[in-house]
Amino acid sequence: xxxxxxxxxxxxxxxxxxxxxxxxxxxxxxxxxxxxxxxxxxxxxxxxxxxxxxxxxxxxxxxxxxxxxxxxxxxxxxxxxxxxxxxxxxxxxxxxxxxxxxxxxxxxxxx
Amino acid sequence: xxxxxxxxxxxxxxxxxxxxxxxxxxxxxxxxxxxxxxxxxxxxxxxxxxxxxxxxxxxxxxxxxxxxxxxxxxxxxxxxxxxxxxxxxxxxxxxxxxxxxxxxxxxxxxxxxxxxxxxxxxxxxxxxxxxxxxxxxxxxxxxxxxxxxx
Numbered sequence: 691x692x693x694x695x696x697x698x699x700x701x702x703x704x705x706x707x708x709x710x711x712x713x714x715x716x717x718x719x720x721x722x723x724x725x726x727x728x729x730x731x732x733x734x735x736x737x738x739x740x741x742x743x744x745x746x747x748x749x750x751x752x753x754x755x756x757x758x759x760x761x762x763x764x765x766x767x768x769x770x771x772x773x774x775x776x777x778x779x780x781x782x783x784x785x786x787x788x789x790x791x792x793x794x795x796x797x798x799x800x801x
Numbered sequence: 802x803x804x805x806x807x808x809x810x811x812x813x814x815x816x817x818x819x820x821x822x823x824x825x826x827x828x829x830x831x832x833x834x835x836x837x838x839x840x841x842x843x844x845x846x847x848x849x850x851x852x853x854x855x856x857x858x859x860x861x862x863x864x865x866x867x868x869x870x871x872x873x874x875x876x877x878x879x880x881x882x883x884x885x886x887x888x889x890x891x892x893x894x895x896x897x898x899x900x901x902x903x904x905x906x907x908x909x910x911x912x913x914x915x916x917x918x919x920x921x922x923x924x925x926x927x928x929x930x931x932x933x934x935x936x937x938x939x940x941x942x943x944x945x946x947x948x949x950x951x
Contacts, residue, residue, distance in 0.1 A: 720803050721842025721856040723835035723902045750859045751803075758870050762859040764900055764921070782900060782925040 691733045697746035699755040707774040709744055712797040716747040717757055717767045724783040725766040731786045732768070735793070743793065770796040806844035814844045814853060818903060821889055825897065826933025827904040827912070839903045843888055852881040853888045857901035894940035897931055898922050906932055915941060 697705045697715060706713045716732045718725035729747070736745035750757045750765060760769065760776070768780040770793060778796040780789065805811075818840055822829050829836045842856025854860070860877045861870045869876050874886065885891050892898050896915040900922060905911050906929060913922045913929045915938065 717859070719842070719856060719859070721838050721845060723830060723839040724857060724900070726835060726838055727832075727902075754862045757859045758861045758873070761870070761873050763874055765857055765859055767859075781921050783902070784925065 691730070692737065694729070694732050694736055694745050694747045697748050699753040702748075702756050705744070705746060706771055709771070709774075711742070711744050712770065712772040712777075713744045713746065714793065715769050715771070716745070717750050717762055717765055717769070718747055719750050719765055722765050727783050728766045728768070731784075731789060734786065735789060739793070743797065772797050803845070806841060806848045810844035810847040811840065813847065814840045817853070817888075818843075822904055824936065825889070825893070825904060825938075826931075826936030827897070827899075828907050828909075830902050830905055831907070831909045835902055835909075839901050846877065846881075850877045850881040854880050855886045855888055855890055855901055858886060891940065893937075895938065895944065896920075896922075896941060897937045 694716065706715060714732070714735070716725075716728060718729065732745055732747065735743075739745070748756060750762065764781050766783065768789070769776055770778040770780075778792055780792050784792070818829060818836070839856060843853040846852065846854040846856065854877055858874050860874050860880060863869045863876050869879075874880060875883075880886050889904070890899075892900065893904060897904075897912045898916050898920075899905065899911050902909065902911060910926055910929045911922060912931045913920075913926050914931045916922045
């Protein structure tokens with residue numbers, strides 16, 4: 691399983707806001723238990739939606755600017771962007787079926 | 802890669818987690834690596850901030866002038882001065898709900914029975930009943946008692 695690539699405060703604009711492809715970002719921290727449960731699901735979705743949605747993870751311990759801008763409180767928090775706009779915010783651990791549903795609600799069933 | 806916290810803080814947090822689970826009628830998460838991650842985070846926060854602040858939240862940093870964003874949790878050094886997110890946090894003490902999944906039921910699910918219906922925990926997990934309502938929720942029980950007196 692391919693590991694989800696990291697996005698940082700510095701690469702946020704080019705990777706997420708200017709992306710022509712919808713983007714899902716997993717905001718996580720190294721010592722957050724539920725983040726460890728979400729990570730493999732995000733990796734699986736990254737393979738299933740390859741070419742249709744770009745998947746990134748952001749370590750909130752190392753990148754405080756973007757989480758502050760989006761007023762993140764609990765982690766994990768997942769955010770879905772399309773055309774630079776925030777389409778959906780998902781807080782906490784969710785099973786894969788829920789995440790797929792939220793993803794398709796956010797960017798359409800063609801995803 | 803983060804450096805591991807001190808052995809002393811790790812031992813302290815393992816002991817605390819095991820004792821608090823017993824006292825509150827909950828279990829540590831059946832996936833050992835989930836509990837290990839949370840205990841590491843709590844111990845690291847003891848080493849760096851003096852208190853076991855919940856590692857499953859984002860705490861903004863202060864800028865050069867000591868200011869920080871409003872409407873969010875406080876920076877860690879400020880959170881260490883109040884009770885809200887020090888383990889066992891207010892949500893655990895009032896509602897017996899641990900969003901960090903440290904204190905859960907036998908199946909590894911957090912108890913959501915005592916949460917307000919519009920709480921995100923209810924949205925995520927649905928209704929998860931408290932198998933031991935006689936245990937835990939020290940703050941919640943005090944609040945309920947005070948309401949009755951009012």
